Every structure is written in structure tokens, then in C-alpha cells.
Amino acid sequence: MREGEAWFRALTACPACAGVGIRGYKKGNFSGDLTQDQIKITDSQYGKTWDLSICGDCGHIFANPCPTPEHLSSLYGRVEDPLYEEESAGRSRNFLRILRRLEKFIPERGALFDVGAATGILLDLARRRGWEPTGIEPSSWAVRAAADRYGIGLIEGTLETATLPEDRYAAVTMVDFIEHTPLPFEAVRKAQAILRPAGILVLVTPDIHSRAARLAGRKWWHLRPAHLSFFSRRSLDALLRRAGFSIVAERRYSWTFSAHYLLSRKPALQARLKNMRPASFLKRIPIRLALGDSFEVYAMKDTGG
Ligand SMILES: [Zn+2]
Numbered sequence: 001m002r003e004g005e006a007w008f009r010a011l012t013a014c015p016a017c018a019g020v021g022i023r024g025y026k027k028g029n030f031s032g033d034l035t036q037d038q039i040k041i042t043d044s045q046y047g048k049t050w051d052l053s054i055c056g057d058c059g060h061i062f063a064n065p066c067p068t069p070e071h072l073s074s075l076y077g078r079v080e081d082p083l084y085e086e087e088s089a090g091r092s093r094n095f096l097r098i099l100r101r102l103e104k105f106i107p108e109r110g111a112l113f114d115v116g117a118a119t120g121i122l123l124d125l126a127r128r129r130g131w132e133p134t135g136i137e138p139s140s141w142a143v144r145a146a147a148d149r150y151g152i153g154l155i156e157g158t159l160e161t162a163t164l165p166e167d168r169y170a171a172v173t174m175v176d177f178i179e180h181t182p183l184p185f186e187a188v189r190k191a192q193a194i195l196r197p198a199g200i201l202v203l204v205t206p207d208i209h210s211r212a213a214r215l216a217g218r219k220w221w222h223l224r225p226a227h228l229s230f231f232s233r234r235s236l237d238a239l240l241r242r243a244g245f246s247i248v249a250e251r252r253y254s255w256t257f258s259a260h261y262l263l264s265r266k267p268a269l270q271a272r273l274k275n276m277r278p279a280s281f282l283k284r285i286p287i288r289l290a291l292g293d294s295f296e297v298y299a300m301k302d303t304g305g
Contacts, residue, residue, distance in 0.1 A: 110170030120146030
């Protein structure tokens with residue numbers, strides 16, 4: 001780690017529960033500059049992490065030192081990720097499953113706020129199912145793409161610092177967002193503030209104690225420099241309770257990708273795939289990965305909290 005540089009800082013308390021009994025957990029193998037390529041959603045360079053600390057109170061595992069919020073928002077602001085949209089069919093399947101479950105809690109629909117909305121795929125689906133869609137996204141490129149492709153107007157920025165109406169939304173979705181922010185508590189607390197009483201927060205994030213994570217070890221695909229928080233069931237619960245939520249349902253998240261996308265995650269195959277004609281055919285084959293290595297949690301805003 002490079003001393004004296006202002007774009008990362010050492011943490012003295014747990015970013016989930018604020019406990020101060022933190023200690024070293026694992027030495028990292030990443031110490032370079034974080035680049036825009038490494039924080040893209042479709043980045044395939046996994047197996048790299050910052051030095052990780054663990055909280056003695058809630059068991060949360062997190063990058064420490066950690067890039068500063070300012071540095072990260074400037075990086076995410078400049079991210080462009082055309083490959084993300086190529087996989088819109090698979091992503092739609094993932095998001096559709098989430099919306100259906102959410103609608104069991106809120107059959108009447110209402111205003112839905114998506115955090116880290118990327119190019120607006122989830123919000124476009126939500127709108128077609130009767131939701132009133134809004135969201136926030138730091139990447140200027142993604143905000144433009146959401147407007148051009150789906151006519152969805154996103155707020156450009158970060159949840160933690162945005163000025164938003166309180167007690168307004170029926171639902172807030174955070175799919176693969178919370179592990180990217182250096183301020184997970186502030187983000188969830190903000191979600192609590194903008195939700196109406198008994199509103200639902202949907203949160204999807206990797207489970208560091210999952211079987212897939214243990215089996216893959218250092219090669220677990222969620223180990224990447226862009227991931228700053230690694231939750232367990234216990235630390236997720238600590239985070240949500242502290243922010244004024246109670247978990248009302250939970251599942252294991254399964255992913256759908258195309259055959260082409262999965263093959264292209266193998267760096268050795270990337271060059272060959274580029275010249276292969278069947279690539280477009282592979283893009284049409286959906287594969288559902290039931291790795292079960294992410295949490296999919298539905299949490300209700302505590303009434304009176
Ligand atoms: Zn903690």
C-alpha cells in the first residue's frame with residue numbers, strides 16, 4: 001500500500017456496525033491504483049483484494065485501508081461498460097425474479113428507487129410492471145444510456161450524498177451495490193430515510209461464508225478490488241438493524257448469463273472468442289447459475305424508526 005496518498009484511508013471502526021474491535025483478517029494481493037476497468041460491472045480480473053479487516057462485534061469483513069468516497073465517486077463517474085448492456089437478457093431474468101418477489105409485499109406497486117441503476121434495465125422492467133421508476137447512478141455514460149435506450153431519467157450521483165425526498169418510496173432496490181460503497185451504513189440509512197413506513201429494501205450482495213466462496217478460495221469471483229465489503233448473514237443483519245430495518249424474507253440469489261459471457265470470463269478464451277463466429281449464437285443461450293453465493297434479502301423499514 002502506498003503511504004501518504006490521499007485516495008485511500010485506514011478505517012478505525014467497522015463500516016457496518018461501527019464497532020471498534022477490528023483486527024486484520026487477510027493480507028491482500030492488490031496494492032495498485034484502482035482503475036476504471038477494475039470497477040466495471042463486467043470486470044473479469046477477479047481474485048484480487050485489498051488488505052481485509054474483520055469486526056469482532058458483527059463479523060463484517062472489509063477493505064482496510066479503503067479508497068475514499070471522493071476517489072471512488074470520481075472513478076465510477078467516468079466508467080463506461082458497453083458489455084453490461086450486451087447481457088441485458090440475462091440481467092432482465094435476474095431482475096424479473098426480484099420484482100415478482102417484491103410485489104408479494106407491495107402488490108399495489110408505487111414509487112421504486114434503484115440504487116446503482118446502471119443502464120436502467122431493472123427500472124425499465126419495473127415500469128412495465130406498473131411501478132413508478134426512479135434511480136441513481138454515478139456513471140455519466142450509464143445515465144445517458146438509460147435515457148437513450150429506455151427513456152429513464154436517472155439522478156447522476158451517489159446515494160449517500162444525494163438530496164432526496166424522505167418517506168417517499170414504496171421500495172428501494174440495491175442489487176450488487178452495497179459491496180461497492182465505502183459507506184454501507186450511510187447508504188442503507190439513506191434508503192431507510194427515503195422509504196415510506198413499512199417500505200421494502202431489496203438487497204443483493206455476495207456471501208463470503210457461502211459454500212462457493214469457500215470452495216473457490218482465492219479464486220472466488222467476488223474477490224475483486226471494486227468490492228470493499230464482504231457480508232455474512234450476521235453482519236448484514238447488524239447493518240440492517242442499525243439502520244432501522246427488519247429482514248422479512250431472504251433467498252439465495254442465482255444468476256443468469258449467456259454462454260458467451262461466461263466463457264468470456266476466462267481470460268485465456270477471450271482472444272479466441274473475439275474471432276469466433278458462433279459468439280453471437282452463444283449470446284442467445286441463457287445459463288442460470290445457482291451458485292447460491294449471494295444473499296437476496298427483503299428488509300422492511302421499521303415503523304416509527
Ligand atoms: Zn461490525
